[in-house]
Amino acid sequence: MSADLKFLVWSAVWCVLLFLPYVLARIQVWGIVDTVGYPENPPPLPAWAQRAQRAHLNMVENLTVFAVLVLVAHVSGAANATTALGATIFFWARIAQGLVHIAGLPWLRTAAFGVSLVGEAMILFQIIAKF
Structure with a gap:
């Protein structure tokens, strides 16, 4: 499996894990019922x-675009070292974005989001260059 696809899978795992903190808080504050x-x-x-x-909701929104880019790069043959780096950047930036978002650090959250967009742009430009 290519690095792009691996980071797509790990990004999906991160998206699933991101719902746990607020669901556990709901159980604690509201009770299970x-x-x-x-x-x-x-x-x-x-x-x-x-x-x-x-x-979590922000990750759901961004995972959709990332998944389309990774899958199109893979299917079109545009996947290469640059798309792998873009996927790597996206994944780690999204980890950072989620953590600093929960911590309440808006400037770092915004910076991490911007870095994740750079990762997506790297993949997009490789797809465009293929056509």
Whole structure:
């Protein structure tokens, strides 16, 4: 399996893991019944748990674009050392983005997001160059 595809799989794993902090916070604050149900007026979650949910949703949104780029690069034969580096950059930047998002560090979160976009752009430019 190519490095691009490996980092796509690991990015999907990270996306799944990112939902755990806020779900565990819900269980702790709301209890299991309200967590799996539809409470009318649940107590607010701690700020870090709210940020964790937003970090997860942001990863879901960005994973879609990343997956399309990696898969198109793979299928079109555009995958190479540059796309592998782009996938590597995306993955580690998304790890950083999720962690600093939960920690509440907006400038670092934004920087990590920007770095992940650079990784995606590296893949995109290789696809464009192939055509």
